[in-house]
Amino acid sequence: MALNRKCIIRISRYKNALNRLKALGFVKVFSGNLADAAGVSSSQVRKDFSLFGITGNRRGGYKVDELIKRIRDILGKNELQKVIIVGAGNIGKALLHYKGFESGGIKVMAAFDIDPSKYSHELEIPVLPLEDLRGFVQDHEVKIGILAVTEVAAHHVSEIMISAGIKGILNFAPIQLRAADDVVINNINLEVELENLIYFVNAQAKTDGVFE
Amino acid sequence: MALNRKCIIRISRYKNALNRLKALGFVKVFSGNLADAAGVSSSQVRKDFSLFGITGNRRGGYKVDELIKRIRDILGKNELQKVIIVGAGNIGKALLHYKGFESGGIKVMAAFDIDPSKYSHELEIPVLPLEDLRGFVQDHEVKIGILAVTEVAAHHVSEIMISAGIKGILNFAPIQLRAADDVVINNINLEVELENLIYFVNAQAKTDGVFE
DNA sequence: GTCTTTTTGTTATTTTTTTCACAATATTTA
DNA sequence: TAAATATTGTGAAAAAAATAACAAAAAGAC
Numbered sequence: 001m002a003l004n005r006k007c008i009i010r011i012s013r014y015k016n017a018l019n020r021l022k023a024l025g026f027v028k029v030f031s032g033n034l035a036d037a038a039g040v041s042s043s044q045v046r047k048d049f050s051l052f053g054i055t056g057n058r059r060g061g062y063k064v065d066e067l068i069k070r071i072r073d074i075l076g077k078n079e080l081q082k083v084i085i086v087g088a089g090n091i092g093k094a095l096l097h098y099k100g101f102e103s104g105g106i107k108v109m110a111a112f113d114i115d116p117s118k119y120s121h122e123l124e125i126p127v128l129p130l131e132d133l134r135g136f137v138q139d140h141e142v143k144i145g146i147l148a149v150t151e152v153a154a155h156h157v158s159e160i161m162i163s164a165g166i167k168g169i170l171n172f173a174p175i176q177l178r179a180a181d182d183v184v185i186n187n188i189n190l191e192v193e194l195e196n197l198i199y200f201v202n203a204q205a206k207t208d209g210v211f212e
Numbered sequence: 213m214a215l216n217r218k219c220i221i222r223i224s225r226y227k228n229a230l231n232r233l234k235a236l237g238f239v240k241v242f243s244g245n246l247a248d249a250a251g252v253s254s255s256q257v258r259k260d261f262s263l264f265g266i267t268g269n270r271r272g273g274y275k276v277d278e279l280i281k282r283i284r285d286i287l288g289k290n291e292l293q294k295v296i297i298v299g300a301g302n303i304g305k306a307l308l309h310y311k312g313f314e315s316g317g318i319k320v321m322a323a324f325d326i327d328p329s330k331y332s333h334e335l336e337i338p339v340l341p342l343e344d345l346r347g348f349v350q351d352h353e354v355k356i357g358i359l360a361v362t363e364v365a366a367h368h369v370s371e372i373m374i375s376a377g378i379k380g381i382l383n384f385a386p387i388q389l390r391a392a393d394d395v396v397i398n399n400i401n402l403e404v405e406l407e408n409l410i411y412f413v414n415a416q417a418k419t420d421g422v423f424e
Numbered sequence: 425g426t427c428t429t430t431t432t433g434t435t436a437t438t439t440t441t442t443t444c445a446c447a448a449t450a451t452t453t454a
Numbered sequence: 455t456a457a458a459t460a461t462t463g464t465g466a467a468a469a470a471a472a473t474a475a476c477a478a479a480a481a482g483a484c
Contacts, residue, residue, distance in 0.1 A: 004470085008411050012404040013388060030431065039388055042431095043473060050433060058432040059480040075407045076414050083406070094306035100386050100403050106410075143413055144406070168413035170406055174312050176225060176251055184412040186405055191312050192224040193398055194295070194356070194382055195287045198318075199220050200396040201355055201380035202288050216440080242461070254461095255443060262463060270462040271450040 003051055008075075010048055013038040015071040019103075022064050030061040077105035082142045084166075085111040086157055087149035088118040088127045091172050095146055096125055109140055130157075134164040143167045151175050158185075215263050220287075222260055225250040227283045231315075234276050242273040289317035294354045296378075297323040298369055299361035300330040300339045303384050307358055308337055321352055342369075346376040355379045363387050370397075 017037030021029055031049075035042040049055070049062075054070055056062035072078050083101075085092050088111045096111050111127045113119070120127045128136065136142070145166040149157050154173030161169060168184040171177045174192075177185050229249030233241055243261075247254040261267070261274075266282055268274035284290050295313075297304050300323045308323050323339045325331070332339045340348065348354070357378040361369050366385030373381060380396040383389045386404075389397050 005408060005412075006471085008408050009404060012401075012407045016386065016388075016401075016404075032431090037388070039390055041473065043475090044471095046431095046433065047472080056432060057480060058478070059430050059482090061431070074411070076410050077407070081406075081410050090306040090309050090311075094302040095402070097302050098402065099302075101406070103403070106403070106406060143417075144410060146406075167416065168409040170409050174228065176228075176249070178251055182416060184409055184416060186409045188400070188405060189224075189228075190307070190310065191315070191318070192221060192228070193400060194293075194313070194318060194358075195224045195289070196217060196220050197380040197382050197396055197398045198288050198293050198356060199286070200217075204379065204394060204396060205355075218441085244461090253443065255445095255463095256441095258461095258463065259442080268462060269450060270448065271452090271460050273461070 007048055007051065010038060010040060010044070011052070011071055011074060014045065014048070015068065015075065015077075018064055018068045018071070022068065026064050028061045029064050029067065031056075033061075072105070075105070079105070081106050081144060082140055083108050083144045083146060084133070084137065084142050085146045085148060086113075086130070086133065086161060087111075087147065087153075088113040088115075089148065089150075092146075092148035095148065096123070096127075109142060110136060112136075130160070133160060137161075137164040137166060141165075144170070146170045146172070147177075148172045219260055219263065222250060222252060222256070223264070223283055223286060226257065226260070227280065227287065227289075230276055230280050230283070234280065238276050240273045241276050241279065243268075245273075284317070287317070291317070293318050293356060294352055295320050295356045295358060296345070296349065296354050297358045297360060298325075298342070298345065298373060299323075299359065299365075299385075300325040300327075301360065301362075304358075304360035307360065308335070308339075321354060322348060324348075342372070345372060349373075349376040349378060353377075356382070358382045358384070359389075360384045 014034050017034055018029065020037070021033065031042040031045040034045045052074055054067070083106055085095055085108060088096065092111055096108065101108060108125050110125060112130045112133045113127055114130045118127050119129060143166060145161045147154060147158055147161065147169050151174050154171065154175050154177065158169060158177050158179070162179060162183050167182065169177065171185055171187045172190070174189050176187055179185055226246050229246055230241065232249070233245065243254040243257040246257045264286055266279070295318055297307055297320060300308065304323055308320065313320060320337050322337060324342045324345045325339055326342045330339050331341060355378060357373045359366060359370055359373065359381050363386050366383065366387050366389065370381060370383070370389050370391070374391060374395050379394065381389065383397055383399045386401050388399055391397055
């Protein structure tokens with residue numbers, strides 16, 4: 001199946017839109033509704049669904065419950081996805097307490113740091129020494145890790161994670177990580193995202209000027 | 213100039229790579245070096261540069277200092293970009309203390325919240341009442357805001373920001389915000405990013421299975 | 425029960441993005 | 455100084471992604 005990152009991102013967004021629509025009492029939904037909610041075209045929605053073999057009824061749309069179940073299945077949300085956080089600094093701690101993952105499927109198991117002052121067993125989610133990472137990952141069969149350490153540590157720590165058995169890294173360190181083909185890396189660079197925004201705001205301001 | 217989001221993201225990454233190369237003592241750089249550092253092809257690098265009229269020397273590559281200056285200029289990093297944070301919860305607080313923005317150009321001016329227990333003038337960056345947002349944004353001519361409030365508050369708060377004069381929003385609330393054409397919105401949904409990673413890790417695992 | 429309307433599913437078309445390829449031209453070597 | 459070599463800059467080609475278009479089918483009207 002030839003699907004790309006953007007397609008899966010959209011599928012996630014459809015799922016979020018569906019949850020909202022369900023909460024509003026929707027039982028059926030049309031591609032146009034999802035398109036509006038996710039900010040794409042209705043043919044895009046249908047194209048994405050067709051890639052996953054998701055079908056509805058001509059004239060009848062899609063049943064919200066079935067669709068949610070189907071998408072949750074695609075995204076692996078019907079089984080528990082165990083996640084660790086590496087680096088208990090600013091970003092790491094914020095993610096440790098982030099409520100957005102609670103809705104289902106994603107379970108943050110523990111955080112790890114080199115700084116002993118960060119260790120804690122009192123919290124609901126423990127902060128453990130980095131040395132314990134390997135054993136923990138192997139014992140609990142964790143495949144997904146969030147990397148939130150400094151730029152200088154990032155590469156080294158990512159190698160520790162991968163050698164321990166982590167297969168997917170969500171990287172917040174401001175460096176473009178890459179790895180072997182069997183490891184998936186998703187880089188989120190906050191400064192880059194802000195720079196992007198700033199660029200388009202400034203570009204917008206210039207364009208506006210022309211018409212003033 | 214017909215340039216897209218992805219192109220600007222790459223330009224930011226080239227800048228980061230250049231800073232690292234400069235720190236290593238590089239004076240000249242070739243498109244291939246930047247391609248390796250940013251994880252793209254060398255012709256992609258040259259194409260991107262050509263879009264911005266960035267030129268080097270045939271056979272001589274690009275001068276690191278000049279290139280950095282040029283890209284910083286494109287990204288607006290040669291002038292101060294004032295930013296506010298709205299929502300001083302988990303994510304908001306983390307960004308308030310985030311060191312990654314210090315390297316230049318981006319200055320977080322203040323944070324805002326509705327919860328009086330969050331207010332603070334002691335911090336280097338103050339946390340102020342949401343009611344003060346409009347005045348602050350107008351007094352300081354802030355154009356960029358980071359939105360880090362709950363899902364339910366996000367839409368309402370974004371409207372407050374926009375009506376106060378904010379022209380670009382980096383949205384961390386788990387909802388796809390949209391706005392009028394003169395406001396740029398960059399949505400970062402942490403759960404969606406994780407789901408994406410999980411999908412590809414699971415897909416990878418299945419593919420591996422076939423060859424085992 | 426037939427007709428009308430609406431919406432899907434998919435194929436074709438268009439647009440966008442990336443890669444390829446190579447002439448033009450600096451730099452280095454001899 | 456001339457020849458050899460490496461690298462840019464860009465137009466053409468290929469690949470990927472998005473949009474449009476429409477036949478097929480389901481739902482509802484009458």
